[in-house]
Amino acid sequence: GAVVSQHPSWVICKSGTSVKIECRSLDFQATTMFWYRQFPKQSLMLMATSNEGSKATYEQGVEKDKFLINHASLTLSTLTVTSAHPEDSSFYICSARVLGAGNTIYFGEGSWLTVV
């Protein structure tokens, strides 16, 4: 399967600061990338869908000014959590759809964010 890499795997930041999470497709071009958030023992909650070169589409209830998504190239999307608060602590996972190759999406390893 296609390889999607996320970085960092773990990050701790202070309240009020911003933190950036990168999602890279390593061996394919990804026209569409997705950002999910997972709370303990819950499902994956879609936050936003990003297409290369255009603005991300955010799901209802997700603050676009707080969760900045940039998809500058076909292999990289970034999620920046701005002015982080402890309630933003969560497991963030990105996924990507292979350009021109079907409907399967492949996930990164996920990033644990802890805001203290």
Place this chain on the structure above:
Amino acid sequence: DQQVKQNSPSLSVQEGRISILNCDYTNSMFDYFLWYKKYPAEGPTFLISISSIKDKNEDGRFTVFLNKSAKHLSLHIVPSQPGDSAVYFCAAKSGTYKYIFGTGTRLKVLA
């Protein structure tokens, strides 16, 4: 409004037996369904998928069945192995490449 539901939060199966994980959905516009396996603190790993125009897809020990009239799909794992112990998520795709995930079922395969 949970469009994709996995009503069994957990399932225990003896090694070598069949594991059946179920998933129900409400949106008839879903056209593609996927199953993922997830370990704690890791991203989901793709297992198998099925298009809405099919009713069965098989890949090794994994078979997915789709019953469109009942809006139900299931994942069969046979024979089950201890390494299959994980959380399994079903997902459904709408035409706009929006993927909705179920709440997951924790499978425990007993040796």
